[in-house]
Amino acid sequence: MADVQTLNTVAVGIDPVADRLSGPQGARPKRVLSRRNIFLYGTLIFVAAYYLVPLYVMIVTSLKGMPEIRLGNIFSPPVEITFEPWVKAWATACTGLNCDGLSRGFWNSVRITVPSVIFSIAVASVNGYALANWRFKGANTFFTILIVGAFIPYQVMIYPIVILLREIGLYGTLWGLVIVHSIFGMPILTLLFRNYFTSVPEELFKAARVDGAGFWAIYFKIMLPMALPIFVVAIILQITGIWNDFLFGVIYTKPDTYPMTVQLNNIVNSVQGVKEYNVNMAATILTGLVPLLVYFVSGKLFVRGIAAGAVKG
Amino acid sequence: MTSVSIRDLSLKFGALEVLKSLSIDIEDGEFLVLLGPSGCGKSTLLNCIAGLLDISGGQIFIKGRNVTWEEPKDRGIGMVFQSYALYPQMTVKGNLSFGLKTARVPRDEIARKVARTAEVLQIEPLLDRKPSQLSGGQRQRVAIGRALVRDVDVFLFDEPLSNLDAKLRAELRVEIKRLHQKLRNTMIYVTHDQIEALTLADRIAVMRSGAIQQLDTPHEIYNRPVNLYVAGFMGSPGMNFISGEIDGGDSPAFRFAGQSIDLSTYPASAPIKSGPGIFGIRPEHIVSGDAASVEPYQATVEIDVVEPMGADTLVWAMLDGSEFRFRVDGQTGMRVGDHVRIGFDPARASVFDTATELRL
Numbered sequence: 001m002a003d004v005q006t007l008n009t010v011a012v013g014i015d016p017v018a019d020r021l022s023g024p025q026g027a028r029p030k031r032v033l034s035r036r037n038i039f040l041y042g043t044l045i046f047v048a049a050y051y052l053v054p055l056y057v058m059i060v061t062s063l064k065g066m067p068e069i070r071l072g073n074i075f076s077p078p079v080e081i082t083f084e085p086w087v088k089a090w091a092t093a094c095t096g097l098n099c100d101g102l103s104r105g106f107w108n109s110v111r112i113t114v115p116s117v118i119f120s121i122a123v124a125s126v127n128g129y130a131l132a133n134w135r136f137k138g139a140n141t142f143f144t145i146l147i148v149g150a151f152i153p154y155q156v157m158i159y160p161i162v163i164l165l166r167e168i169g170l171y172g173t174l175w176g177l178v179i180v181h182s183i184f185g186m187p188i189l190t191l192l193f194r195n196y197f198t199s200v201p202e203e204l205f206k207a208a209r210v211d212g213a214g215f216w217a218i219y220f221k222i223m224l225p226m227a228l229p230i231f232v233v234a235i236i237l238q239i240t241g242i243w244n245d246f247l248f249g250v251i252y253t254k255p256d257t258y259p260m261t262v263q264l265n266n267i268v269n270s271v272q273g274v275k276e277y278n279v280n281m282a283a284t285i286l287t288g289l290v291p292l293l294v295y296f297v298s299g300k301l302f303v304r305g306i307a308a309g310a311v312k313g
Numbered sequence: 314m315t316s317v318s319i320r321d322l323s324l325k326f327g328a329l330e331v332l333k334s335l336s337i338d339i340e341d342g343e344f345l346v347l348l349g350p351s352g353c354g355k356s357t358l359l360n361c362i363a364g365l366l367d368i369s370g371g372q373i374f375i376k377g378r379n380v381t382w383e384e385p386k387d388r389g390i391g392m393v394f395q396s397y398a399l400y401p402q403m404t405v406k407g408n409l410s411f412g413l414k415t416a417r418v419p420r421d422e423i424a425r426k427v428a429r430t431a432e433v434l435q436i437e438p439l440l441d442r443k444p445s446q447l448s449g450g451q452r453q454r455v456a457i458g459r460a461l462v463r464d465v466d467v468f469l470f471d472e473p474l475s476n477l478d479a480k481l482r483a484e485l486r487v488e489i490k491r492l493h494q495k496l497r498n499t500m501i502y503v504t505h506d507q508i509e510a511l512t513l514a515d516r517i518a519v520m521r522s523g524a525i526q527q528l529d530t531p532h533e534i535y536n537r538p539v540n541l542y543v544a545g546f547m548g549s550p551g552m553n554f555i556s557g558e559i560d561g562g563d564s565p566a567f568r569f570a571g572q573s574i575d576l577s578t579y580p581a582s583a584p585i586k587s588g589p590g591i592f593g594i595r596p597e598h599i600v601s602g603d604a605a606s607v608e609p610y611q612a613t614v615e616i617d618v619v620e621p622m623g624a625d626t627l628v629w630a631m632l633d634g635s636e637f638r639f640r641v642d643g644q645t646g647m648r649v650g651d652h653v654r655i656g657f658d659p660a661r662a663s664v665f666d667t668a669t670e671l672r673l
Contacts, residue, residue, distance in 0.1 A: 203398035206365050211412035211459070212386030221411070225402040
């Protein structure tokens with residue numbers, strides 16, 4: 001038992017004043033130029049530069065005229081800023097017989113991406129919801145097949161799908177490509193939604209069933225409003241994936257319906273005439289602008305959505 | 314009239330038998346508590362009654378209607394969950410009216426029912442808040458309201474108070490009891506907390522690995538547990554158990570380590586037979602000091618550990634080789650190492666057969 005007498009004796013034994021004035025006290029001092037900081041920020045700056053220098057070169061080159069580019073100083077800023085290459089890349093650059101620049105490809109890409117994103121996410125979210133909450137017979141087998149589908153190399157499936165699209169009369173059309181993108185997005189999106197809906201407490205689902213809600217009522221009224229973060233993640237994944245796709249675009253469409261990426265390739269890799277580096281750079285930036293914008297606008301939401309699965313609601 | 318009747322209900326997941334041919338009849342307006350440790354199947358049974366799990370065999374009747382194959386919403390049940398399970402994106406009002414909207418109840422009737430429920434549970438000021446803006450106790454109150462608003466015959470509670478802190482738990486426990494006294498609905502309540510079971514229940518079903526061990530009033534279960542498992546599970550601190558030999562015949566007695574406890578006043582269900590047995594006595598049925606001198610059985614023990622718990626104090630001692638606890642007043646002056654006189658009445662004890670573990 002703590003005895004008052006004992007406590008007093010101990011307290012007197014220590015010199016209280018000297019003990020308080022010397023020795024570490026308060027917040028630990030921080031050095032700005034410690035070895036740890038130099039290493040940390042050095043690495044960060046190096047990695048950032050590694051990614052940003054090519055972008056810098058592209059922007060700078062796209063703003064120069066051809067005579068200035070021929071001087072060969074790719075890192076030097078433009079002496080005379082010109083937006084001519086940008087205009088040309090967008091409106092007048094020639095690919096094959098068409099000379100209306102990337103604008104045609106841009107609108108094709110929009111017409112491919114929008115329905116693909118909506119359709120694939122609509123189907124995959126219902127898939128994921130059904131797999132997570134309605135444990136139907138064979139659900140696990142179905143899920144396994146779907147996941148295995150995600151690991152089959154695309155090359156294996158290219159030719160069978162060509163035949164398939166030909167038979168149903170959609171080969172070479174935008175809708176054919178929409179179907180292809182929706183199918184190939186399905187495994188990963190279903191997995192994404194299934195995992196998210198699995199993290200929703202099961203009791204919520206049970207409560208809704210006791211309240212009399214059926215399959216669709218629970219999906220639309222309970223699950224959908226809760227799943228907004230994961231929808232944002234899915235939308236970002238799909239927009240960037242489909243917009244950046246080249247392989248399916250070049251295989252399943254015709255010159256009239258080429259998406260932007262394929263058209264960009266045709267501009268950059270054209271063998272006739274002079275290589276217009278400034279136009280190529282501008283065209284490339286234009287093509288990459290949509291995914292870039294999506295990331296900038298939704299970056300925070302994206303991170304939140306990815307992390308949302310780990311946090312209890 | 315029976316409100317809920319469960320007949321030979323069984324549930325199997327593959328080869329695993331989770332519920333083994335259970336039969337319970339619950340009277341109208343009865344408060345039944347399903348009590349057991351985690352994994353004993355009590356929540357599973359509740360889910361089966363609610364219709365959230367498909368059963369493998371048997372039948373379920375609610376209000377005389379066979380609901381074995383009915384959907385949860387058609388069974389006339391309301392359910393309250395441990396994690397509250399409130400719809401996070403809806404307000405309290407939205408949560409309360411969701412079931413009614415799904416059932417296409419007219420709007421003015423919904424408003425009337427929600428208002429009445431909110432009044433009963435005193436959650437009117439919270440109606441426009443989201444669940445995330447509520448405290449745990451308020452959330453659980455809303456969850457109860459969600460079951461209440463639908464005018465159901467049977468309430469199912471799945472460990473509703475387990476997520477709350479001790480003080481709130483005690484408050485809401487009383488509130489649930491009050492609610493039951495007011496509404497007189499049939500309630501089935503799952504818990505692993507024996508205090509909740511003892512305080513709330515009209516009858517308790519003590520469960521263990523998918524089977525009911527004893528289904529009786531709290532008084533009977535506490536005083537006359539049918540087997541060693543129920544005796545050990547009920548009561549905190551648990552019953553003292555002493556292994557020894559039972560002497561049958563005209564003057565039955567329990568012998569251990571040279572001691573003998575006279576069992577002639579013990580209310581045995583059948584004539585006591587000789588053989589190995591276990592003698593159980595609750596810590597609160599043991600008296601110490603001067604009061605011990607009038608008890609039929611007396612002994613002197615040396616105190617091992619003293620655990621003061623405020624209102625009373627739990628004393629640990631050794632009684633001829635067996636660990637022995639007894640409860641004394643909180644103001645006791647007992648210290649470790651003291652020798653105390655203790656005594657008890659064997660009529661209040663429970664004696665079990667060692668082999669079958671059943672009460673004699």
